[in-house]
Amino acid sequence: MNGIEQARKTAQELTYLTGFGNEHSSEAVPGALPVGRNSPQRAPLGLYAEQLSGSAFTEPRAHNRRSWLYRIHPSAAHPAFTRTDNGGIRTAPFTETVPDPNRLRWNPLPAPAPGTDFVAGLWTLGGNGDAAQRTGMAVHLYHANSPMERRVFSSADGELLIVPEQGGLLIRTEFGLLHAEPGHVALIPRGVRFRVEPLADAVRGYVCENYGAPFQLPDLGPIGANGLANARDFQAPTAAYEDVEGPVEVLNKYCGNLWRATYDHSPLDVVAWHGNHVPYVYDLRRFNVIGTISYDHPDPSIFTVLTSPTDTPGLAGVDFVVFAPRWLVGEDTFRPPYFHRNVMSEYMGLIEGAYDAKTAGPGGFVPGGGSLHNMMSAHGPDRETFEKASAAELKPQKIDDGLAFMFETRWPVTLTEQARDADHLQTSYDDVWQGLERHFRA
Ligand SMILES: O=C(O)Cc1cc(O)ccc1O
Numbered sequence: 001m002n003g004i005e006q007a008r009k010t011a012q013e014l015t016y017l018t019g020f021g022n023e024h025s026s027e028a029v030p031g032a033l034p035v036g037r038n039s040p041q042r043a044p045l046g047l048y049a050e051q052l053s054g055s056a057f058t059e060p061r062a063h064n065r066r067s068w069l070y071r072i073h074p075s076a077a078h079p080a081f082t083r084t085d086n087g088g089i090r091t092a093p094f095t096e097t098v099p100d101p102n103r104l105r106w107n108p109l110p111a112p113a114p115g116t117d118f119v120a121g122l123w124t125l126g127g128n129g130d131a132a133q134r135t136g137m138a139v140h141l142y143h144a145n146s147p148m149e150r151r152v153f154s155s156a157d158g159e160l161l162i163v164p165e166q167g168g169l170l171i172r173t174e175f176g177l178l179h180a181e182p183g184h185v186a187l188i189p190r191g192v193r194f195r196v197e198p199l200a201d202a203v204r205g206y207v208c209e210n211y212g213a214p215f216q217l218p219d220l221g222p223i224g225a226n227g228l229a230n231a232r233d234f235q236a237p238t239a240a241y242e243d244v245e246g247p248v249e250v251l252n253k254y255c256g257n258l259w260r261a262t263y264d265h266s267p268l269d270v271v272a273w274h275g276n277h278v279p280y281v282y283d284l285r286r287f288n289v290i291g292t293i294s295y296d297h298p299d300p301s302i303f304t305v306l307t308s309p310t311d312t313p314g315l316a317g318v319d320f321v322v323f324a325p326r327w328l329v330g331e332d333t334f335r336p337p338y339f340h341r342n343v344m345s346e347y348m349g350l351i352e353g354a355y356d357a358k359t360a361g362p363g364g365f366v367p368g369g370g371s372l373h374n375m376m377s378a379h380g381p382d383r384e385t386f387e388k389a390s391a392a393e394l395k396p397q398k399i400d401d402g403l404a405f406m407f408e409t410r411w412p413v414t415l416t417e418q419a420r421d422a423d424h425l426q427t428s429y430d431d432v433w434q435g436l437e438r439h440f441r442a
């Protein structure tokens with residue numbers, strides 16, 4: 001078996017703990033978890049006990065996140081970190097360019113050079129806020145063709161929501177292993193160490209780095225007790241550890257820069273853990289889509305999978321929104337997304353197929369590509385979509401030829417230089433709204 005086949009087999013055999021925000025516990029070796037206390041005088045099996053906090057100690061219980069890890073070496077036993085090249089990774093505040101009011105769209109990233117792993121293949125498009133202030137977010141893309149071998153990464157700047165678009169990933173974390181295929185998302189909490197093994201010769205996707213409050217499930221209000229992303233469908237890993245001595249490169253993204261240290265062991269050496277600050281995967285096809293059964297096109301907030309709240313109720317630092325297969329039945333309704341100008345800024349990506357506001361095909365909105373409709377920029381259906389939908393017979397229609405998503409954020413997204421100057425930035429995106437004819441008759 002080659003490396004990819006081996007990793008696939010491992011991925012297929014994984015078991016998970018289910019439920020969003022649960023107090024999970026897991027041990028890879030029976031007896032590794034202390035009973036009835038977190039920090040006994042001597043932890044079981046000679047392990048070191050360590051707390052990892054995802055919220056301040058004093059945050060309200062409903063928002064409090066922490067886990068206890070029982071590991072072979074304490075995390076504190078490491079040599080000094082030194083600065084290393086940031087590669088294609090950039091962090092807020094984004095000051096390389098000025099915020100751009102234009103509608104922008106990119107084709108997919110070009111194929112990476114041979115030997116590119118997940119970290120080397122991370123490429124920042126832009127973002128907002130300030131990582132050191134723990135506000136805002138970044139949009140990254142990744143492309144890779146090699147596993148991270150003896151190389152481990154973490155971001156102290158924010159949690160990472162990984163959205164595979166091409167090829168699956170086996171993600172080995174301190175908490176255990178995750179398997180994410182296109183159509184799934186994986187979340188790595190702030191500071192959690194992990195390494196990625198591609199499950200295909202070439203993999204590609206998107207990453208939202210959320211510097212703000214950890215993603216949570218949105219409140220459901222009048223929707224009721226069920227619906228949208230159901231808590232039970234979120235899957236956390238079971239404990240699995242690497243007992244590896246010898247050099248491991250540990251990369252730490254810290255307040256915008258990459259730092260490295262060579263450890264004499266793998267830091268993925270957690271034998272047991274318990275807590276609610278955990279990585280997880282979620283299958284977007286399990287999203288319970290809610291929409292109109294009467295008329296009008298509802299706002300896409302009903303498609304929110306996860307939200308990062310800010311101090312202003314209802315105003316998200318970033319929402320992760322999915323446009324999943326669904327039925328459209330609205331009567332006397334323009335069914336695709338409407339024309340609009342939004343105070344929020346919208347980065348959209350396409351995991352598969354087509355998106356119902358845009359004509360599919362090369363040069364359009366394609367899988368692996370992305371669009372940015374920044375605060376107040378006018379956008380909506382392209383001309384062809386508008387004409388078709390205005391004339392369509394309004395029988396029930398199933399939208400099941402694509403899977404698109406949006407990172408919607410309260411602040412404008414400022415581009416990196418590499419995104420502004422990229423060869424894969426489309427030059428005539430504005431044209432999709434050309435030729436929308438005047439129909440006014442007084
Ligand atoms: O711009 C977009 O395509 C995203 C979007 C979808 C929708 O159904 C309504 C508003 C909106 O911003």
Ligand SMILES: [Fe+2]
Pocket residue numbers: 340342346373379380
């Ligand atoms: Fe929009």
